[in-house]
Amino acid sequence: MERIKINDHILNHIYKETKNCIECNKCMKNCPMLNEFCKTPKELFKEIINKKEIDLNIPYSCSQCGYCIKVCNENVDLKETFMDLRKYIVKENKGVPKSLNAGSILFHQRSSFSKMFTSFIYPKKDEGIKRVFFPGCSIMAYSPEIVKSTYKYLYEKLPGMGYLQKCCGHPTYLTGDLEKFNIYFSNLKNDIDKMKADEIIVACSNCYNTLKKNTNNIKIKSLWEVISEVGVPDNIKDIGKNIDTVFSIHDPCPTRNEIKIHESVRKIIRELGISIEELKYSKKQTLCCGSGGMIKVTNNKLALNQMKKRAAQGKSEHIISYCQECVESMRQGGKKSVHILDLLFKFPFYKELEFDQVENSLIKKWINRYRGKKITKSKKL
Known part of the structure; x- marks a missing residue:
């Protein structure tokens, strides 16, 4: 090297x-x-x-x-x-x-900040924008339907809920290109300022940290804190009580110091009636899933070794997380894995009892992100 x-x-x-x-x-x-x-x-x-x-x-x-x-x-x-x-x-x-060989990261960032993969929803004029839901890239690449369902639920529970689909620029920051990151984030900040919201509700752990560190005068709140406060949808309370599957829970490392997020996620899981086991290294002591720092691109062998190591620490064959990159890493590490939003808004999971995501190809992920823009732009909630 x-x-x-x-x-x-x-x-x-x-x-x-x-x-x-x-x-x-x-x-x-x-x-x-x-x-x-x-x-x-x-x-x-x-x-x-x-x-x-x-x-x-x-x-x-x-x-x-x-x-x-x-x-x-x-x-x-x-x-x-x-x-x-x-x-x-x-x-x-x-x-x-x-x-x-970071070309894929550079392509991801150029594309993510293009109009093709950016979308907004403004609530009704008489409501005004109080909050904005910011799902991030990875969960949209997995399932635009889940993003739509999440936004719809937030909109029903919290009046004045807007929506912004864009990247936070964190992958560029991780490459070390601070100048380009500042350009990208300034682009995002302009969009946030135009929406004039008081609060941004964030699904992705990396987005949460990036927004929290780089914005002033606007509250950054985790999606998990919000759902914990408003409660899970009534039709799925205790839905997991008759399910034998026990999930190991993996906490994403970007929010290792966010105790409220750890507590909120576990409260949501309890309301669903899902059984979990804590990993030896969890919450503040959690370990990397293998995708952190973009090492999947820059040192793939090391990343795969960490994925296998972390996945093996769970006694269960099923792992649940609240970061899509972590979910995919645990699957690559050899375990069945789901995102907590799968359990909240993807009901076929409970019928099939497989509790494992289906892997999307890279092309499918980009198609999903484009479909996501069309779904949200249609405003058919």
């Missing part, structure tokens, strides 16, 4: 992290990538400092899950260190290095 020279500013930052590392190896235990490159983070950082260069594959193998900082008593933040290295590499290279 290509090696990149590092300037003194970045080396000084790495040196500070090196001094703080006491080589306790707590971060090594469950990090998807460290064991592939070193015996301790201190060892890795010392090598980088001595050579004044880094293997491009190292920062782009970090899943950005944040487990390291969660378990480190010395606050060594490997996540941000590797993210800073990504930003530095893109700046020095004047773009994302071609050797990363």
Whole structure:
């Protein structure tokens, strides 16, 4: 893999992290990538400092899950260190290095911000917009029908509910291209400002974090908190009480610190009457599903190993999550897996009792996203 020279500013930052590392190896235990490159983070950082260069594959193998900082008593933040290295590499290279084979990410982002995959719904004029539902890309790529059903339910429960289908730009941020991310996010922010809502209700964990970190004067709220507050649809309360299937629950790592989200999801599942088991590493201590940090593109072998490892930690053959990327990762890891929205709005699941998503091809995902625009634009709720 290509090696990149590092300037003194970045080396000084790495040196500070090196001094703080006491080589306790707590971060090594469950990090998807460290064991592939070193015996301790201190060892890795010392090598980088001595050579004044880094293997491009190292920062782009970090899943950005944040487990390291969660378990480190010395606050060594490997996540941000590797993210800073990504930003530095893109700046020095004047773009994302071609050797990363990140063309699919760049295509995804260009397309996601095009008019072809962007749509809005404004509520009735006499209601005015109070809130906007922002589903994100991945759940729409899986099922536009589920997105439609979710919006319809929110609209019934909460007057003044608008809708915005667009990407948050997080994949671009993960490449390290901060300049392009700012352009994309500014595009999104303009659309949000035009809708003049007080609150954005977000389904995707990465979108939730991205919006929360980059917006002011508007409330960002998780879809799971909202459904927990208004309750599940009356016709499916306790629908799972007579079902023998027990689900292992996987928490997405982007919202590992959002206790309200963890509690809300579990409350929703209880209202459905679904039985769950907690994984050993859950909530704040959750582990990466294998898709974090775009490593499925930049280090696919590492990503697949993590998917299998994480999926195997569940005793059940069924895993439930509230992130579509996590659901797909658990399926690739060898388990049957569903999104919580499957259990809320996809009733055939209860008739068939399979409780496993059907994999969509890449083309089907883009078709779904285009269909989703047409479904929402028609306003036939």
